[in-house]
Amino acid sequence: MELITLAHGSGGLESAKLINDLFLSYFNNDILCKQNDASLVNPIDGILAITTDSFVVNPLFFPGGDIGKLSICGTINDLCVSGATPLYITAGFIIEEGFNMCPLEKIVYSMAKTATLAKVKIIAGDTKVVEKGKCDGIYINTTGIGVIENYVLSHQFEIGDKIIVSGSIGDHGACIMSKRAMLAFDSSLKSDCAPLHAVTKAILNASANVRMMRDPTRGGLATTLNELLLNTDKSMMIYENLLPIKEEVRNFCDILGLDPLYVANEGKLICIVSDEDSDKVLEVMQKHSLSKDAVIIGEITADHSNKVYLKTSLGATKRLSMATGELLPRIC
Amino acid sequence: MDYINSFKNVTLTKKLLAKTYKLENRPQKLLNIMEVCGTHTMSIYKNGIDKLLPSYINLLSGPGCPVCVTDISYIDAALELSENRNIIIATFGDMIRVPGSTSSLATSRANGAHIEIVYSPLDCITLAKMHPDQEVVFLSVGFETTAPLIALTIQKAMQHALLNFSVLLSLKTMPYAMERLIFDQSISIDAFICPGHVAAIIGAEVFNTLAAKYHVPMVIAGFECLDLVGAIYRLIEMINNQDYSCKNLYKRVVKVNGNTKALALLDEVFEVTDSSWRGLGIIPKTGLSLKSDFKAFNALLKFGLTLRDVKVPPKCLCGDILRGLKKPLECPLYKTVCTPLNPVGACMVSSEGTCMNFYKYNN
Amino acid sequence: MCIAIPGKVIEIYDYEALVDFGKVQKRVNTSLIEDIRINDYILVHAGYGVEKMNEQEALDTLDVFKMLCDDF
Numbered sequence: 080m081e082l083i084t085l086a087h088g089s090g091g092l093e094s095a096k097l098i099n100d101l102f103l104s105y106f107n108n109d110i111l112c113k114q115n116d117a118s119l120v121n122p123i124d125g126i127l128a129i130t131t132d133s134f135v136v137n138p139l140f141f142p143g144g145d146i147g148k149l150s151i152c153g154t155i156n157d158l159c160v161s162g163a164t165p166l167y168i169t170a171g172f173i174i175e176e177g178f179n180m181c182p183l184e185k186i187v188y189s190m191a192k193t194a195t196l197a198k199v200k201i202i203a204g205d206t207k208v209v210e211k212g213k214c215d216g217i218y219i220n221t222t223g224i225g226v227i228e229n230y231v232l233s234h235q236f237e238i239g240d241k242i243i244v245s246g247s248i249g250d251h252g253a254c255i256m257s258k259r260a261m262l263a264f265d266s267s268l269k270s271d272c273a274p275l276h277a278v279t280k281a282i283l284n285a286s287a288n289v290r291m292m293r294d295p296t297r298g299g300l301a302t303t304l305n306e307l308l309l310n311t312d313k314s315m316m317i318y319e320n321l322l323p324i325k326e327e328v329r330n331f332c333d334i335l336g337l338d339p340l341y342v343a344n345e346g347k348l349i350c351i352v353s354d355e356d357s358d359k360v361l362e363v364m365q366k367h368s369l370s371k372d373a374v375i376i377g378e379i380t381a382d383h384s385n386k387v388y389l390k391t392s393l394g395a396t397k398r399l400s401m402a403t404g405e406l407l408p409r410i411c
Numbered sequence: 412m413d414y415i416n417s418f419k420n421v422t423l424t425k426k427l428l429a430k431t432y433k434l435e436n437r438p439q440k441l442l443n444i445m446e447v448c449g450t451h452t453m454s455i456y457k458n459g460i461d462k463l464l465p466s467y468i469n470l471l472s473g474p475g476c477p478v479c480v481t482d483i484s485y486i487d488a489a490l491e492l493s494e495n496r497n498i499i500i501a502t503f504g505d506m507i508r509v510p511g512s513t514s515s516l517a518t519s520r521a522n523g524a525h526i527e528i529v530y531s532p533l534d535c536i537t538l539a540k541m542h543p544d545q546e547v548v549f550l551s552v553g554f555e556t557t558a559p560l561i562a563l564t565i566q567k568a569m570q571h572a573l574l575n576f577s578v579l580l581s582l583k584t585m586p587y588a589m590e591r592l593i594f595d596q597s598i599s600i601d602a603f604i605c606p607g608h609v610a611a612i613i614g615a616e617v618f619n620t621l622a623a624k625y626h627v628p629m630v631i632a633g634f635e636c637l638d639l640v641g642a643i644y645r646l647i648e649m650i651n652n653q654d655y656s657c658k659n660l661y662k663r664v665v666k667v668n669g670n671t672k673a674l675a676l677l678d679e680v681f682e683v684t685d686s687s688w689r690g691l692g693i694i695p696k697t698g699l700s701l702k703s704d705f706k707a708f709n710a711l712l713k714f715g716l717t718l719r720d721v722k723v724p725p726k727c728l729c730g731d732i733l734r735g736l737k738k739p740l741e742c743p744l745y746k747t748v749c750t751p752l753n754p755v756g757a758c759m760v761s762s763e764g765t766c767m768n769f770y771k772y773n774n
Numbered sequence: 775m776c777i778a779i780p781g782k783v784i785e786i787y788d789y790e791a792l793v794d795f796g797k798v799q800k801r802v803n804t805s806l807i808e809d810i811r812i813n814d815y816i817l818v819h820a821g822y823g824v825e826k827m828n829e830q831e832a833l834d835t836l837d838v839f840k841m842l843c844d845d846f
Contacts, residue, residue, distance in 0.1 A: 261534050
């Protein structure tokens, strides 16, 4: 059973062996294999989109994915919802001394597989090893670069614009929570972690009137919807009975007193599009396996209060605010 | 599961809501209907029931959230225990952000305290076995629904001869607290929605006695939208007919004499004491403490702690809000100093707290 | 004050049962409920069974609510 040691992060022979045997063999591409201090890429024609994210999920492996898959999907999705086609990713690893090589290989393989699926090259990387106890197994940072090929999203909402969500909410957060040691439940809960490049491409090809897209990660759908309204003079009305929630997610949330609207997603997007194009966009989304459950959940309204409103199944209208603090299970 | 899910029936609930508008308001005044259960508070807000009733119905949220009424001194004791690096604090999630005099468990965790959020106190048995060199202290906060579970956990700890487990108790009971609310001259409660799960343990008869004794109509209600609207409808009828009894509309779970096994267990492990309710002061006969046979599991005794007398921060109106006397907007600290990010009182911390719900769900 | 959710008993052990809440399962303590059988529905709070659900009472309560609406 081979373990990561401090030597693996020290830049010497062990580092070189790790890079060669593991990272290069899985992330294999013409740019990375040059192993220069900086990777050179051909000129890119168009507006560039750049994003970065760090991944510290625990547990590292969960139904539907692992930290590796998550680190690629998260960054790809940030590029895609910004209207960009993802091209390149960099990956920085901070690994705890004593981490087992076997799960590390699984994580790296997972990253390579996801990147290939999304037609993205991992072109630069870094590895550091910290002393035992100084990190929780492994942390990954990925930075992504993409290019705008269709058009720059306006971020200007108009009254009547429709709000589409690409599928069921709360899957990822519920799955992760169910696997936490002291909250362990048996269930069919599965993370929705997935790269959405094909979905966003289809959306942008179908309509020239997509105002904005975003992936509702931490804080859940409710928090992201609030974020979308910042710096605008509009409000939103969302309909509770239209929200797609899987049975197991709803039941798990009921047991712990959580609200699926505030539970994280990792393979979903929100799309705000003109009323005229909304049906067309919905249709192309539903043709794709990752967004087959896409549904219109609400619309932009004239109200200048800059708030997200929810119409409950009973017909009451209430405000839906941002999440505060961490997601905590209740007893009462 | 069909019959259980029937109480989530939106069509039927909407019909019944519409029907409430056909009822008379015979007393010709604002009717104060109080619920004393955080889960009822949440269900009302979640479904928006408070926004759909006739305007003469004033739904009051009483001191039914155990996290909200946990005394500041208790949190301070928990914090003191958490500073001991040989102690693991096990707790329900809602306790993490409750403010003590100066800090919270969240801050303590940030400073290196070992705090485990558990779904069930029974998980503490596993936790204690996993960490034989450390003490596991469970923050036992709850009402009669949770009390039997604490007793079960202590029993299990005894069976496993666990020496490294104890509980910091803040268990409270409802009936005398409801009595106190009825006596409170500053609020006038016209009817109670009784806590369904507390009733499942202590039985329906307790509430029937209260209703008849103090001439306050009561309904024991479940937690789905149909349960709550049905309960409120029935209460309006009862107020109009001066029907001073308690109707059990949660019979699928609540029996006349409750869960006799649970009650016997409570009697075995706990004795009744006075209890200090945050913002309300001491209410006699509303607390549970461990009987002497179980004192080895009492964390206060084990670690030589006493609960200090701590005053509620000045200007904090949690006490009045918990009694339904004031609304959050009337508190000078609401939204100015006291926010979900920086809660002063427990009403703003707990996701069932009146102020938290008001902040999240109101325009 | 007390989140408790109904679930179906699918396996029985000594003083415990595996309960299905609808694609989510958990083993819970059942020492405080008499005479539990497979397919019973029990109300579960924080890992223990509070009470068995009574189907007939549920249907009766439902009838009460329906009756309140019937002449609408």
